[in-house]
Amino acid sequence: MRDEAFALTDRRRRVLLRAASVLALLLAWYAYTATTRTLLASPVAVAASFVEHVVVTGTLRRAIADALVHAALGYALAVAVGVPVGFALGLSERLAAAYDPVVDALYAAPVVALAPLFVVWFGLTPLAKTALVFLFAVFVVVVTTETGVRETDTGAVDAARVFGAGPRVVYGEVYLRSALPSVLTGLRLGAGRAVRGMVAAELFLYADDLGSYLIDTAATFRMADSLAGVLALSLTGLAAMALVAGLGRAVTRSGS
Amino acid sequence: MRHARELAALAAAESTLSAAGSTLAAAGSTLAAAGSTLAAAGSTAASAEPMTAMDVRARVRDPLFGVASLAFAWELLARLVVDRLPPLSGVLVAGVDLVASGELVGALAASLPTLALGYALAVAVGVPLGLLMGFSQRADALADTPVTTLFVTSVASLLPLLIAVFGAGLGFYVVVVFLFAVFHVTLTLRAGVRDVDDALVETGRVFGASRFGVYRHVLLPASLPHVAAALRLGAVRAVKGMVVGELWVYAGFGSLLHGYQRYSQTDSALAVVLVLMVLAAGLSGGLGALERRYAPWQRVEGGVR
Structure with missing residues (x-):
């Protein structure tokens, strides 16, 4: 030491x-x-633009807040689907043996390539954006949840069974508790991915205020404004991950 | 610290992926070429470590069952329930057309050089930087903030800016691929190197290794599997970068996808998506096979630490 x-x-x-x-x-x-x-803007100019667009006029803040609605919806769906699927794959070795390669390939796949397809399927609608965010976030949730469940100490599960625990306790308490740190990691990474998906949706599906801001500022060579937008989005991603981590800690504390 | 843990987790998750690397590539190729079952079985068996016949059967049969069941579900869903979804059989036919017409080869020929260049640059910068940050706390303190900041930055949000600066040329694609891959390579590697067991280093010292000797004979070999993991993740990210860059300027695969969107050719678009998926998984799986061959002494197993 x-x-x-x-x-x-x-x-x-x-x-x-x-x-x-x-x-x-x-x-x-x-x-x-x-x-x-x-062309590069000075850091002072970027900071000034950030303060102006995020704090003073609030255009950027509102644009991000609007886009976050799709992100939140897609993320909620990703969690609602990803956690149960990850649980199933983590519990059953046979399911995992059959479907892990597919999940892995999907996790590695460039999701954004589906954007043109989504335009055909869903049109230029919020549904398309939500679907893209969902796909951006879901696989990391599946994979981390699966890992956490699989690493649950089988001794603890057997012990619970020996003491007469029913499925509710075995799955709802033993597996869930053991997998929780890993699940929370997945939820946090998923939140970051959801924000990235949100940006991709703005740029590759159709632009609301956020996409227009990024495109217009760059196209007119307002580099400081453009970089301020990039910075604001980075901070948004970090904030989303911090928020999820904080919620996770609160849940863990109240549960133990 | 928080990022390091998150990255360790990411890396772990990624390596779970490629633990099934070769099977994954095999499964992918069955999806794309439908019916090359024998070839898939052959490649899995060849790239894996010595196993019993039963292991081979289980490793090939289960993923094949998984892919086949999903393919069947897709076909049924498309034919009976969801009109908009083209059936898998149609997508595969479109895929064959894509190859026959030369469109796919053209897109690959246009894209692969920039992919290779951007990825090579990302590796050339990311591997030394990641090793350095993992080995030396001082280097880590210096580089951590900028690298982590850029890591969390959405590269996609930089696209309009990059195109304004670089124009739609080779430089743009290479920069996008590079930016997509480099920070993941760096931070995955750093997390891995930090994970190297202190006891190994102590043992090296006890046996009289110099400072340099510890690096050369202990830390570097112990880090090699993590280098492999970082290279795999980097390759996957590089493919994503390539796709994002090309979609933005309607080039290569991007121009194919936008073209199919215009004429609502969802089957061809899905065929391209499958090809890209196989490309990413195949690169990752291929690197995994290289890893098993050249650094087999310590597999980086999956698991969130």
């Missing part, structure tokens, strides 16, 4: 290094944009 004090200075030094590297990068970025004629 390491010395406490040593660990502390170690951590402090790492935080300093981290801050220094970010600062150096921002300075280099700024210096580059200040000294050369380039």
